[in-house]
Amino acid sequence: MHEAFGSSRDALSAWANELDGFQSRARDLENEASLAAGALDRRNRERAQARSDALADPIAAAGSTDLADADRRARAAEATLDGIRRRARALEAEADARAIA
Numbered sequence: 001m002h003e004a005f006g007s008s009r010d011a012l013s014a015w016a017n018e019l020d021g022f023q024s025r026a027r028d029l030e031n032e033a034s035l036a037a038g039a040l041d042r043r044n045r046e047r048a049q050a051r052s053d054a055l056a057d058p059i060a061a062a063g064s065t066d067l068a069d070a071d072r073r074a075r076a077a078e079a080t081l082d083g084i085r086r087r088a089r090a091l092e093a094e095a096d097a098r099a100i101a
Helices: 001-054 058-062 066-100
Strands: none
Touching: 001 058, 001 066
16 A cells, blocks of 8 residues: 555656646747737738728739738738647647546
8 A cells, every 4th residue: 555655646746747847838838829919910900001001092002012011921920820829739638648648
C-alpha cells in the first residue's frame, strides 16, 4: 500500500509539473492571439477604409494598389491568427493525450 501511494504521489507530482508547462504555453498563446486579434481588427478597418475610398473615387482607385494592399495585409493578419489558433488546438490535444497516458 505504501508503494502504491508513493507511485501515485510521484505520478501526480510529475503531472503537476507538466501541467504548469502546458498552462505557461497556453498563456503565451493567449497573449499572442490577443495581439494578433488587435492587428486583425486594425487591418480590417484599413481594408474597409480603402474600400470606402475606392467607392468614393473610382477613377483614382483604378490607378491605385491601396485596396489590394489593404486586402493582402488583412488576409495575412487573418492567417496569423488562424495559425495561433491551430497551435492552441494542438496544445490542447497534446495536454489531453498526456492526461490520458
